[in-house]
Amino acid sequence: MVKESKPTGGLEWRINIPNGTTSKVLVPESKSHFRVWNGLRGLIVGFMSRIWKFFEKAWSLAVREPKKAIHGLKVGMALSLVSLFYYMRPLYNGVGGNAMWAVMTVVVVFEYTVGATLCKCVNRAIGTFLAGALGLGVHWIANQSGEKFEPIVLQISVFLLAAAATFSRFIPAIKARFDYGAMIFILTFSLVSVSGYRVDKLFELAHHRLSTIAIGTSLCILTGMLFCPVWAGNELHYLITNNMEKLAASLDGCVVEYFGIHANVNAKGEDSDKVLQGYKCVLNSKATEEVMANFAKWEPAHGRFYFRHPWNEYLKVGAFLRKCAYCIETLNVSTNSDTEAPDILKKHFSKFCISLSSCSSDVLKELAVIMHTMTKSTKIDLMVHEMNNAVQELQCALKSLPKETIIGDSKSGIEEGNKSTTVVPLMEIVPIVYISTLLIEIAARIEKSVEAVNELAIKAEFEQESTKKSKKIQNQQNPNQPSQGNQEDLTMKTLQKV
């Protein structure tokens, strides 16, 4: 039976299967080929577009952080240099087949930051040396105990030392500084004690390995430090500084958006969202900060950082900033919630809240400037003082609230010209009280951050901003300021307090 089927929109051949209940569409062979080809083409196109996307991502990463692309080139260069030991015969004859170890050292040891590279180099050298020496000792003891017991002594020693060294990698003190060294210790000890059973030229082997490691590590260190070096200390310094700026922007944006004064926000739309979400980077920066601080300790003096720069202080500053970020997160969620305060209250409080948040973010921005210029600021104490004043004003506004919720007159600034009685139920002031208290809490946490930065500034011996220069700037900023003396008095007072 042949019938036409409408839905496909064209002519189609069907046959009924003998049982009479089903029918099968007859597809022309060329059409099925076409389908297979179409499916295959779809697969290939999909695959190619995925690869294309991957390369696009890689390209945008390289454009955004050229340092990382340069690091790739540096590794390539170091490897090319080390492979010269193979290609140039005189060098080859010197180092021999062991040049493999130099290549391996370069690949394994060359890290993104100088600190990480130095840490791994030192670890590799110490681990290899210790394990080599111990391996020779154990080998000598095994030799003395007769041919029968030799493999047993070696096996037991490998088992015990490998177990102990592996376990030691879990101990925080070892893990932080010598994790890689412990691994290299196990590796070298196993190789020396095991291969010692076969190769009798153990001393020569040890000597070769150490010299090739020396070649590899020195190449890595030189390449890492001479061409566009990436210092872990620098990265940590700028991470903390950036975090301060991000927190300031988030805090400002969040409060201004809540009180509906959009004109003041510089960035709009997607950018504004990005600014508001800046605090999220700070929430989870602990691990990165700790790793960076750990590597920074291995680095020699560089740029504006001396050898014993107080990197641990950065961790303290980072911890306080994170505490600010927790609070800003709570604030951000509460300002985005559905339960809004009545407009009349929002208008009244907007002045105080925005004043406090802008004072707070100014302090954060000034902290970022202190970090950026590595100069003690003469303004910071004044700014903290202003922030505390703003806190007190907000608290006063909260205190004087009952009166104003009952009678809204023109003096209170709620609604000018409206002298009628406006009673606001207490429940409706809850959001404002909550947000105000969060802002006050954030100010308190920022003050702690200021203390931590001051501590850092003392320990890292940040330069003192010359009084003359600061006066000049202050005069330029406030040409009509009547009493400069008063301000400086305040600064002195708060300085003494801090």
Add this chain to the structure above:
Amino acid sequence: MVKESKPTGGLEWRINIPNGTTSKVLVPESKSHFRVWNGLRGLIVGFMSRIWKFFEKAWSLAVREPKKAIHGLKVGMALSLVSLFYYMRPLYNGVGGNAMWAVMTVVVVFEYTVGATLCKCVNRAIGTFLAGALGLGVHWIANQSGEKFEPIVLQISVFLLAAAATFSRFIPAIKARFDYGAMIFILTFSLVSVSGYRVDKLFELAHHRLSTIAIGTSLCILTGMLFCPVWAGNELHYLITNNMEKLAASLDGCVVEYFGIHANVNAKGEDSDKVLQGYKCVLNSKATEEVMANFAKWEPAHGRFYFRHPWNEYLKVGAFLRKCAYCIETLNVSTNSDTEAPDILKKHFSKFCISLSSCSSDVLKELAVIMHTMTKSTKIDLMVHEMNNAVQELQCALKSLPKETIIGDSKSGIEEGNKSTTVVPLMEIVPIVYISTLLIEIAARIEKSVEAVNELAIKAEFEQESTKKSKKIQNQQNPNQPSQGNQEDLTMKTLQKV
């Protein structure tokens, strides 16, 4: 001139230096020896005590987490097994001097969790294979281009591929899964293309390396999976479960401590502090969770986890728990602050706040039970409903506050028998409003966590708690509950909502 000096309390000999202005104490030789000896002894004792402390720490770690000590023993065992290839001649003849690579593979690849070990094994195998094949190809091309150009072609290929592979390690998609593979790729490619210039038996080398890597990896995988395996998935599962319990304990402890009902706190003193600070572990668990989830994806089915267990859902649950933790952090700080609410208000609100916090922590505890038993709970929706009721009661208490702040009568429960007028200024209710709103916010975040856990329960196909069993338990817990039907209605309603 000889004189006696009093401060030392004994007889002392001095001589005047000719210029007459200074005098020098004559110390008996035996005394200076004694001092040196004392100093040396102090040094040695200090050194020994530091070593002793280190071992004490290591011992306490091993007692606290025996799995880690066992991991050490497992690595020792795997190394002993692999070194058998050296000691037993028939095996040695088979694998040859390349057995070194097997030792190296074991040391480098054997990780704490099975997932991490598998990830490294697969990475190492793929990296070696790809780089080996590519290295042979490049070597063939270099061979064709004549003896002069051979090293140049090889050098350029090493430079380009090493640079590209190193850069690829910065791309998040590669970094998460194939970081180690990229490193091994660089290593093997460099070794093959460089050593190829010397050694003509490249195919044999490649074959040997692959077979030794196969021996090493299979040994690691077998040892890791057969003897006390540590599964990354398991660890992640228990990390999330523990975090729920910690949050519940912190929340409960914090609120109960603030309202001064110490009798209800189970733990006291140092222990109580530890319980209160439990939320801090949750604040910074993101990195660990991500690493664990990443490794868990490599693991085969084990215990109660199937092969395609939805590990990503754990990350979502973890993220919501962390959001709770941020809020609890703010709550904890505010309950410890100096500005306290007046006792009369605290007493009044304690009932509602403690009720809400205990409902909230009950929900968290029930979530932990769901995770622990991997069974869908019939109670959880009821508990969320109760939590929401507690939220509403607290909100009502806030709403009805103005009346009660003006006239405190016995009905309001503020102070029984005290019928006089007690006026509380608004400023003093701020802490209570703040803490109440935080508790309400925490409840909202816990509800989000419940949704995430429900999503996980669906995707991971958690078993349904048999209705019969749950009824039995409910009857045991609430023998006097009048209407079971009502409760189940509620459960159904909330179930539909979710």
